[in-house]
Amino acid sequence: MIDRAVRVVDLSHGDVVEDFHAAAEAGVWGIIHKATTGATGKDETYAARRTLARDAGLLWGAYHWGTHANVAKQVENFLRRSEPDDETLVALDFEDTAGNQMTLTQAREFLEQLAARLGRKPVLYSGHTIKDALRKKRDAFFGSHRLWLAHYNEEPVIQPSWTDFWLWQYTDSRNGLTPNAVPGIPGDAKGNLDCNHYERSRAELAATWAS
Numbered sequence: 001m002i003d004r005a006v007r008v009v010d011l012s013h014g015d016v017v018e019d020f021h022a023a024a025e026a027g028v029w030g031i032i033h034k035a036t037t038g039a040t041g042k043d044e045t046y047a048a049r050r051t052l053a054r055d056a057g058l059l060w061g062a063y064h065w066g067t068h069a070n071v072a073k074q075v076e077n078f079l080r081r082s083e084p085d086d087e088t089l090v091a092l093d094f095e096d097t098a099g100n101q102m103t104l105t106q107a108r109e110f111l112e113q114l115a116a117r118l119g120r121k122p123v124l125y126s127g128h129t130i131k132d133a134l135r136k137k138r139d140a141f142f143g144s145h146r147l148w149l150a151h152y153n154e155e156p157v158i159q160p161s162w163t164d165f166w167l168w169q170y171t172d173s174r175n176g177l178t179p180n181a182v183p184g185i186p187g188d189a190k191g192n193l194d195c196n197h198y199e200r201s202r203a204e205l206a207a208t209w210a211s
Helices: 020-025 046-055 071-082 104-118 128-134 202-208
Strands: 008-011 030-037 059-065 088-093 123-126 147-150 167-171 194-197
Touching: 020 046, 030 046, 030 071, 030 088, 046 059, 059 071, 071 088, 071 104, 088 104, 104 128, 123 128
Parallel strands: 008 030, 030 059, 059 088, 088 123, 123 147, 147 167
Antiparallel strands: 008 194, 167 194
């Protein structure tokens, strides 16, 4: 069993944020915030929270929730809204989206196009969606991207394209694995919060965060 600590919190407009400084003092090192969805969706809280989080000394990242919309338009929407600099982590959220599902081919295209635009590989966030899509296949392309794994029990399982996860989202719920609460960030209306564990040091996280 992994000895977990909340090192990264991922957020969207549905989460309440009171004080990023309190979160940093409690041991949080980074924030990954939703920036966009599909070809047109945007998170209105993204820009203001980026300033607040960085003022608190936290690493900042942006993620895009992929849909079945035109991939080039999704990439453009993400870049326009997230405005990533060289210190911003960028990630594709590849998960179930009922009636508007991003395909595996589209996920590949999104990662390719975003990398071409930025000159660096995005992180891939996924859980059972990538496992179901690839099954037991070892895919060198996907495996070359850092895996931000969503897996909500004590023993995280990764798809065979990877040898390990980079970041582990181990809970999104008050009923899930602990620790699942962070000072200064109450979470959504039910008090739920997406909590992520990083296994190495803060210096290593900072050095590789946006690379």
